[in-house]
Amino acid sequence: MICNIEDLRQRARRRLPRAVFEYVDGGAEDEYTLGANRSAFERYLFRARALVDVSTRDQSTTVLGEKLATPLILGPTGLAGLVAPWGEVLAAKAAANKGALFTLSTMSICTIEEVAAAAPPPLWFQLYVWKDRGITRSLVERARAAGYRALCLTVDVQDMGNREKDRRNGFIVPPRVTLSNFLDVLRHLGWVMRMSRSPRATFGNFIETGALPKKDAVSVAGFTNRQFDPSVSWKDIEWLRSIWSGPIVLKGISCAEDARLAVEHGVQALIVSNHGGRQLDFLPGALDVLPEVVDAVEGRAEVILDGGIRRGSDVVKAIALGARACMVGRPFLYGLAHDGQAGVELSLDILSKEIDRTLALLGRPRLADLDRSALRLDMLHSQSESRAPALRVLEGARGLPAGSATGT
């Protein structure tokens, strides 16, 4: 039975070849930050009010003026089209059906145009700046022509994170059958059959540019480190402004100084994020950085929380701490692996139902009713005592180390 996002994760684990699952599920180095993204939510407890009329609940909101039925944004995820054929198109359609927002990664399998043709607006386009600024400019122009509403510049991939699982698995694009993954591929013939319906198994946006290697498969880190520009700095925001007239969103802010600089550079929204624990390990959990950023921004830009959302109550906590909405990555990819578009819709339904129930039980029927008084800030749990009892029991029963029940 699928009750929650962790159930979807277990389905994804079974359905995907090991290398694809670990690419999605894993993090950088010791995966401290991956775990901290989860444990940060366990540190915050609620402060509920009783006898409030909660018969009408409303979790709708706006993000950069776009009306959303639920405060959820599907984050940009490179290679989502390896999780299911046409993965990005399916996820974008699911988001539209559920009144959430979809962000297309520069590094997607489906192209900017394919996604825009299949899914109604609003869509955001996530940009990685390539050393070849001609390619970068053409991505931005294509996104504008296709009607994407905002440009989401990711600022935390100066060098690809050290994901040791990908290295051990020999994860390459396009994927290949080798001696070492042969048995695993055999066990996942369903995925192989499904992927035969995929339009391609490489980065769709670069087919015409000549940037993709002609014959060889590439490791994600090898390819991106050759192409992404590590010299990108604040002055490039001005350059982006000159080629993009819509809103600019910065993804990957993790301290007050950068939040202030972002506002000074006229950025309309910023995303507090550590890239889902896939980049710099030993950054704190995203939620733990949120109050500092919200306070620094002082309402001059919208703040979005990204990383570790696995429950609707997580979303409610982030909004109580000042986030406008939350971005999710792995939760919808697990759904995509489980059952394509229907699986993504299921992941969104699970989260929005949990948000709705949490709002009722908290005695705060609308998102606008949430503020820091919805949380027990006087009872912040320390990291060591933060494991929820149910998770400790689960781990104990399975003889697993602490953290494993949440994949941390």
Ligand SMILES: Cc1cc2nc3c(=O)[nH]c(=O)nc-3n(C[C@H](O)[C@H](O)[C@H](O)COP(=O)(O)O)c2cc1C
């Ligand atoms: C498989 C995968 C691919 C990702 N690719 C990108 C990407 O291309 N661009 C980007 O800005 N972030 C990327 N991210 C990070 C997500 O946008 C998001 O920050 C992260 O998944 C949030 O954490 P969560 O998975 O716990 O929700 C990726 C994440 C995953 C899991």
Ligand SMILES: CCCCC(=O)C(=O)O
């Ligand atoms: C596939 C290119 C890199 C995507 C990315 O940013 C990530 O895997 O986190």
